[in-house]
Amino acid sequence: MSERAAAVDVELGAGDGWTYELPAGALLRIVDLHGNQAVDTLFFDAHDYANRYSAVDTLREQGSAYLGLGSQLLALDGEPLVSIVADTCGRHDTLGGACSQESNVVRYGEHTRDMHACRNTFLAQALAWGRGLDKRDLSANVNFFMNVPLTPEGGLHFADGISAPGRYVELSAERDTLVLISNCPQLNNPCNGYDPTPVRLLVWDAP
Amino acid sequence: MHTHAEAQAPITDPCTNAEASAETHTAILDLVLGAGASFSRVCRRGSALTLVDLEGGANLCALLYRAEDPLERYCMPDTLKAQHVSRLSAGVALYSDMGRVLASIVADSCGWHDTISGHSTPALLAQRWGTRSYQQARNDWRRSARELLLVELAKHGLGPRDLVANINFFTKVAISPEGDFTYTPGHSPAGSSVTLRFELDTLLVLAATPHPLDPQPQFSPRPVGITLEPSAPAGEDDPVRCACPENERGFAASEQTLR
Numbered sequence: 001m002s003e004r005a006a007a008v009d010v011e012l013g014a015g016d017g018w019t020y021e022l023p024a025g026a027l028l029r030i031v032d033l034h035g036n037q038a039v040d041t042l043f044f045d046a047h048d049y050a051n052r053y054s055a056v057d058t059l060r061e062q063g064s065a066y067l068g069l070g071s072q073l074l075a076l077d078g079e080p081l082v083s084i085v086a087d088t089c090g091r092h093d094t095l096g097g098a099c100s101q102e103s104n105v106v107r108y109g110e111h112t113r114d115m116h117a118c119r120n121t122f123l124a125q126a127l128a129w130g131r132g133l134d135k136r137d138l139s140a141n142v143n144f145f146m147n148v149p150l151t152p153e154g155g156l157h158f159a160d161g162i163s164a165p166g167r168y169v170e171l172s173a174e175r176d177t178l179v180l181i182s183n184c185p186q187l188n189n190p191c192n193g194y195d196p197t198p199v200r201l202l203v204w205d206a207p
Numbered sequence: 208m209h210t211h212a213e214a215q216a217p218i219t220d221p222c223t224n225a226e227a228s229a230e231t232h233t234a235i236l237d238l239v240l241g242a243g244a245s246f247s248r249v250c251r252r253g254s255a256l257t258l259v260d261l262e263g264g265a266n267l268c269a270l271l272y273r274a275e276d277p278l279e280r281y282c283m284p285d286t287l288k289a290q291h292v293s294r295l296s297a298g299v300a301l302y303s304d305m306g307r308v309l310a311s312i313v314a315d316s317c318g319w320h321d322t323i324s325g326h327s328t329p330a331l332l333a334q335r336w337g338t339r340s341y342q343q344a345r346n347d348w349r350r351s352a353r354e355l356l357l358v359e360l361a362k363h364g365l366g367p368r369d370l371v372a373n374i375n376f377f378t379k380v381a382i383s384p385e386g387d388f389t390y391t392p393g394h395s396p397a398g399s400s401v402t403l404r405f406e407l408d409t410l411l412v413l414a415a416t417p418h419p420l421d422p423q424p425q426f427s428p429r430p431v432g433i434t435l436e437p438s439a440p441a442g443e444d445d446p447v448r449c450a451c452p453e454n455e456r457g458f459a460a461s462e463q464t465l466r
Contacts, residue, residue: 050367056283056325060419065293065323065386076370078330095293095323097284102306106289106457135278136368150382154294154319156287 001027001204008203014196015185017121019129021046022082022173025206030181031168032089032145033200036161036193038184039144040098040118042137043073043081046176049133051075055094055140065150067092067142072174081177086170089163093148096158098122098141099186108188121182129180143184144169146191158189236435240267243347243428245355245414247362249274252465255313255404255438256411258431260377263397265429266418267376268326268352270360271301271309274408275464277365279305283322283372289453293382295320295374300447300454301403307464308457309409311447314402317395321375324388326352327419335419336426349426355414363410376401376431378418390420404438404447406461 003009007026011033012018022028030039043053058074059065067073069087072080084092097103100119104112119138126133145163150156185196235254239261240246250256258267271281282304287293289302297315300308312320332338332351341348352373360369377395380388415431417423441448441458448458 054325054372056323056372057328060324060380060388063388065382065388076328076367078328095284096288097282100285100304100306102304102460103285103289105460106285106302106306106453109452109456139371140284148288150293150386152382152384154292154296154382156291156293158288 003202005204006202007205008201010201011198012181012183012201013198014183015116015121016183017125018181018201019125020179020203022177022179022203023206024173024175026173027085027204028171028173028179029168029202030144031166031200031202032163033165034197035163035165035167036145036190037163037197037199038146038186038191039199040182040184041142041144042122042180044137044178045075045081046178049137049178051077052137053081053140053142055142058094065095067094073142080174082171082173084169085172086168089145089167089169091147091162092169093143093146094140095150095156096143096146096148098182099184104188112188115187116185118182118184118186121185122180125180125182143191158191160190161193234434234436236433238433240413240415240431240433242430243350243416245359245412246433247359247410247412249408250405250411250435251408252405253438253440254435255402257400257402257434257436258376260395260397260399260429261432262429263395263399264393264427265395265415265431266378266421267431268356268414268416269374269376270356270371270412272365272369272410272412273303273307273309274410277363277369277410279303279307280369280371281309281374286322289457290451293323294379295322298447298450300450300457302457306457307461308406308454310403310405311441312401313404313447314400316399317377317379317401319379319394320401321378321380321418322372324375324380324418324420326356326373326375326414327416328353331419350416352414352416355416356412359412359414375418380420388420390418390422392422404441406441406458407464
């Protein structure tokens with residue numbers, strides 16, 4: 001795809017949010033410009049926000065714990081919202097959730113309470129978007145470029161990222177899909193290499 | 208419970224042991240959740256719920272909401288990442304999305320309860336086992352977990368937007384080193400049990416219906432015994448509280464709301 005032909009081409013700063021309604025057939029590319037940057041992302045059926053992305057349905061139906069090329073991201077109705085049609089990273093998390101002030105306190109201690117967090121970004125994006133979108137709608141998300149390996153013994157770990165500068169993932173919209181992104185501001189674990197960085201977002205309309 | 212209390216009567220001196228006996232043996236609730244049925248109720252802080260897989264092979268879908276404000280609810284990702292686990296078992300706290308512990312697993316004979324593979328929908332049930340209507344089967348009609356959970360949620364003014372990743376008690380979906388999922392048949396023998404102690408008043412929503420990966424050719428829901436009993440709150444040296452610094456902070460956040 002020619003980058004010059006993209007309908008949208010924006011750089012999303014570290015810690016910033018982005019909301020976009022992706023028409024069916026459109027393509028969204030998320031580029032990890034500097035490497036090891038978690039991109040927390042929510043998906044909704046654009047015509048029924050209650051029918052949103054479901055991580056557990058997606059993982060069960062694909063039979064594995066990580067997202068990658070070929071993954072179909074299912075809504076609660078069991079049908080895909082978007083599909084991963086290109087992926088130069090190789091593995092993306094959808095079990096680690098999005099950071100919040102409250103989970104930061106649990107995980108890292110009281111001194112992190114006032115730190116910037118993804119769920120605040122999502123709430124701000126939802127409020128700005130309006131149309132009834134609120135906290136009840138903020139559920140399972142994808143963490144693109146984030147590495148959260150599970151173990152056969154039942155463990156789960158936040159590991160160093162397997163992404164690198166310039167790696168990207170491309171999503172094809174299977175229906176009109178509302179996308180909310182929080183470019184993760186987390187400073188307390190290796191998901192952003194302890195230094196959140198910008199990502200590039202490109203959208204091509206349906207051919 | 209009547210039968211149990213009467214059986215205890217001959218060895219209990221009513222003058223000295225009546226109060227202790229009541230504390231030890233009086234259940235708040237004692238029932239059998241029928242195969243394929245659903246249930247919901249508010250379970251108070253200071254109580255503990257024991258779930259028993261009466262026949263073996265049960266799957267019990269569960270969702271938890273803070274009774275005082277159901278906008279706060281069980282959060283699978285926060286539960287897993289706070290404790291670095293991908294399954295639930297004894298010693299694991301069940302976190303809300305607001306950094307508080309709603310309930311703790313204080314006893315468990317299974318060692319693994321799933322929370323990362325969701326529940327059945329009408330389409331999945333029809334595809335796996337076929338439909339059976341009320342007209343065809345009366346109360347043996349087949350309802351998916353999704354339908355059961357939504358009806359229970361609606362009893363409390365909640366709806367589809369409140370559906371989040373659920374717990375599947377008594378089910379294990381094993382994870383390979385590469386991350387592949389495999390349903391584990393026979394994981395829960397008859398008599399398996401798990402006990403939840405509530406750290407905050409919690410709306411509990413349950414559906415006793417097969418997991419969508421259950422390979423049984425016949426639709427085989429199983430009944431689950433449910434007993435809610437008084438329970439002392441978590442002490443300073445409670446094993447779930449002390450399992451990790453994260454849990455100490457999660458318990459403190461729950462207890463902070465009581466002041």
